[in-house]
Amino acid sequence: MSVLLTAKELKDQASLVDFLARLGHQPVKKYGREKMYISILRENDTKPSLSVNDELGVWFDHGTRKGGNIVDLGLALWAHLSFGEVIQKIQDVCNISSIEKKPLRPRISVKVPNYIVVETKEIGTHPAITEYLKSRQVFEQAKDTLHEVYYFVQDHKGERKHFYAAGWKNEKDSWEVRNKYFKGCLGHKAISFIQGHSKRAVVFEGFINYLSWKTENAMSDHSVIVLNTIALLAEGIERAKSFSSLDIYFDRDQSGLTASKEFISALPYASDRSFAFEGFNDYNDKLVAAAKIQEPKIGEGIVPQSGVLNRR
Numbered sequence: 001m002s003v004l005l006t007a008k009e010l011k012d013q014a015s016l017v018d019f020l021a022r023l024g025h026q027p028v029k030k031y032g033r034e035k036m037y038i039s040i041l042r043e044n045d046t047k048p049s050l051s052v053n054d055e056l057g058v059w060f061d062h063g064t065r066k067g068g069n070i071v072d073l074g075l076a077l078w079a080h081l082s083f084g085e086v087i088q089k090i091q092d093v094c095n096i097s098s099i100e101k102k103p104l105r106p107r108i109s110v111k112v113p114n115y116i117v118v119e120t121k122e123i124g125t126h127p128a129i130t131e132y133l134k135s136r137q138v139f140e141q142a143k144d145t146l147h148e149v150y151y152f153v154q155d156h157k158g159e160r161k162h163f164y165a166a167g168w169k170n171e172k173d174s175w176e177v178r179n180k181y182f183k184g185c186l187g188h189k190a191i192s193f194i195q196g197h198s199k200r201a202v203v204f205e206g207f208i209n210y211l212s213w214k215t216e217n218a219m220s221d222h223s224v225i226v227l228n229t230i231a232l233l234a235e236g237i238e239r240a241k242s243f244s245s246l247d248i249y250f251d252r253d254q255s256g257l258t259a260s261k262e263f264i265s266a267l268p269y270a271s272d273r274s275f276a277f278e279g280f281n282d283y284n285d286k287l288v289a290a291a292k293i294q295e296p297k298i299g300e301g302i303v304p305q306s307g308v309l310n311r312r
Helices: 007-013 016-022 070-077 083-094 127-135 207-216 230-240 254-266 283-294
Strands: 029-031 034-037 050-053 058-061 066-068 115-122 147-154 160-169 175-178 183-186 192-194 200-204 223-226 245-248
Touching: 007 070, 007 083, 007 230, 016 050, 016 070, 016 083, 058 070, 058 183, 066 070, 066 183, 070 083, 070 230, 083 230, 083 254, 127 160, 147 175, 175 207, 200 207, 200 230, 207 223, 207 283, 223 230, 230 254, 245 254
Parallel strands: 200 223, 200 245
Antiparallel strands: 029 034, 034 050, 050 058, 058 066, 115 147, 147 160, 160 175, 175 183, 192 223
């Protein structure tokens, strides 16, 4: 007998590599624990750009700059389905039932986490993290909100691989981390909340979009709810119930539009504000595109070093 699993149960039991294999996709390249696939989210992908780390249970598509866990992948792959239907479809593909409760992939003992946060620093310390945040046009806003997180991943043999990323805390005191090549969570997934006005709140899918909004709304006193993954929509709705004014800024892709409808169905007084970045997938895409338009063309704005203009 098969019973519908929760998103957390599915994430804990299912293997991304097994899931992709059952859908007919095999890795093209391997880099240590990371496997690279031709993206299943973009029809025009010709080079492997979908990165999967099965030990951490995360993926990242370099073409769309999106990533997450197996539930997030299902939501992106079957955007026309409801959240519950996606959970059921992944469960059916992976052939898992809640009665069996047997993990499909080998796990590192929960007593010894396979990642260790070594230290955190202020934003602006590591040039690669700074460059990443500047490329996303959120560096200034990130200074007061994010930290640089330095950590290593340790396998069952004790071998370590060191990483660094921009990090943001969620409500389970875990780090949501981002850099140019990776999007994931060190620890347990949860929403993030910033206390502000007691009646007004804004809601986002991820913290990069929150920071993007903040660049244009620096004086806002709204409370902030960040889901950190669409899979936590129900938790976000529950937290939002205590506010009488709600503005939601979910992505304008199919999963984001579906989430917006579900959010407003649960809380009819909430307003979909995604028109603020109409024509773009999300708030950050709008900022990045605007910055590119403002960039000077080659040869413009260049002053000769001598300070004297060249004469013909």
